[in-house]
Amino acid sequence: xxxxxxxxxxxxxxxxxxxxxxxxxxxxxxxxxxxxxxxxxxxxxxxxxxxxxxxxxxxxxxxxxxxxxxxxxxxxxxxxxxxxxxxxxxxxxxxxxxxxxxxxxxxxxxxxxxxxxxxxxxxxxxxxxxxxxxxxxxxxxxxxxxxxxxxxxxxxxxxxxxxxxxxxxxxxxxxxxxxxxxxxxxxxxxxxxxxxxxxxxxxxxxxxxxxxxxxxxxxxxxxxxxxxxxxxxxxxxxxxxxxxxxxxxxxxxxxxxxxxxxxxxxxxxxxxxxxxxxxxxxxxxxxxxxxxxxxxxxxxxxxxxxxxxxxxxxxxxxxxxxxxxxxxxxxxxxxxxxxxxxxxxxxxxxxxxxxxxxxxxxxxxxxx
Numbered sequence: 001x002x003x004x005x006x007x008x009x010x011x012x013x014x015x016x017x018x019x020x021x022x023x024x025x026x027x028x029x030x031x032x033x034x035x036x037x038x039x040x041x042x043x044x045x046x047x048x049x050x051x052x053x054x055x056x057x058x059x060x061x062x063x064x065x066x067x068x069x070x071x072x073x074x075x076x077x078x079x080x081x082x083x084x085x086x087x088x089x090x091x092x093x094x095x096x097x098x099x100x101x102x103x104x105x106x107x108x109x110x111x112x113x114x115x116x117x118x119x120x121x122x123x124x125x126x127x128x129x130x131x132x133x134x135x136x137x138x139x140x141x142x143x144x145x146x147x148x149x150x151x152x153x154x155x156x157x158x159x160x161x162x163x164x165x166x167x168x169x170x171x172x173x174x175x176x177x178x179x180x181x182x183x184x185x186x187x188x189x190x191x192x193x194x195x196x197x198x199x200x201x202x203x204x205x206x207x208x209x210x211x212x213x214x215x216x217x218x219x220x221x222x223x224x225x226x227x228x229x230x231x232x233x234x235x236x237x238x239x240x241x242x243x244x245x246x247x248x249x250x251x252x253x254x255x256x257x258x259x260x261x262x263x264x265x266x267x268x269x270x271x272x273x274x275x276x277x278x279x280x281x282x283x284x285x286x287x288x289x290x291x292x293x294x295x296x297x298x299x300x301x302x303x304x305x306x307x308x309x310x311x312x313x314x315x316x317x318x319x320x321x322x323x324x325x326x327x328x329x330x331x332x333x334x335x336x337x338x339x340x341x342x343x344x345x346x347x348x349x350x351x352x353x354x355x356x357x358x359x360x361x362x363x364x365x366x367x368x
Contacts, residue, residue, distance in 0.1 A: 003091040006060035012080045014058040018047045019073045034073040035117040038065030053120040055233045068114035123221035127193045131215040138209040140171045144180035146328040147173040156241030165192040172246045178325045183358030193220045196239035251350045254341035256314030262338045266330040268306040272296040273323045275304040282368040283323040319345040320368035329361045
């Protein structure tokens with residue numbers, strides 16, 4: 001049976017959309033495969049890692065179904081990438097094998113039965129659907145993803161909290177040393193729902209979301225979240241646990257504040273970071289009326305000093321920060337100006353963006 005006959009780029013695009021979650025080495029060999037199901041003209045591609053499941057449909061010619069099988073996802077993608085983009089490729093099935101032919105090239109691949117593929121059981125109690133443009137969600141994730149914890153034993157920090165309430169969608173990430181919060185407006189009012197999306201899910205969404213106005217539809221259940229966008233259906237398990245009360249962490253009424261250029265501040269911090277030690281990424285910031293001085297040093301007694309003219313008339317404050325935490329935030333903000341609010345040298349700093357009222361970034365000080 002000829003499963004499909006289509007240009008290389010059309011098949012590659014469908015496979016790449018679903019293959020991001022596939023692990024090359026897995027305890028279950030079939031999870032390295034993509035499940036292909038054909039009903040009539042359309043062919044459905046599904047991948048899973050038992051936590052996340054991604055599915056898309058494409059019409060790629062060939063004989064009408066029904067037909068289904070699974071084949072190694074990465075191998076198929078590697079073969080397709082090696083062929084010219086405009087070449088018509090044919091995928092045909094016989095016994096337990098699939099043959100991919102393009103031009104004078106032929107590849108015969110082993111398959112595993114489709115009935116052995118472990119599909120995710122979708123929850124029966126999804127809450128009401130709501131949507132935002134893809135570029136809005138992509139922007140929110142970009143503004144906070146770097147503050148997620150990595151392999152923290154407080155597993156509920158290894159992801160992003162999504163809170164949909166009323167007409168607001170809030171994303172929050174924290175690793176205990178810093179916290180990022182970004183908000184967007186929803187078109188429809190919905191009852192409060194909150195879920196923690198795992199780190200892998202967040203990074204995969206970041207990869208798949210496009211910078212365009214087409215919507216992404218979201219639905220949350222007690223143990224699952226479901227996303228539909230660009231012809232993809234994306235279902236993921238959630239992180240269980242109670243996320244910290246982020247509202248208590250965000251400082252209010254800091255008496256000292258300064259608004260300054262993001263790019264010059266980031267460039268100064270990047271230069272100062274060169275002379276911080278590998279383990280100890282500390283920089284010292286001295287805020288004085290009219291001037292911000294940045295200094296760093298390392299175990300070899302080397303030091304860097306930077307100075308910026310700023311429009312500041314508050315208290316003289318000396319405070320230490322992990323320079324990476326500051327650079328992460330400034331590197332992921334698209335605005336020209338940022339506002340830094342401080343209380344004293346022992347309190348966390350609040351970084352906001354005048355033109356994006358929904359963004360807040362809190363960073364704890366460190367002793368230097």
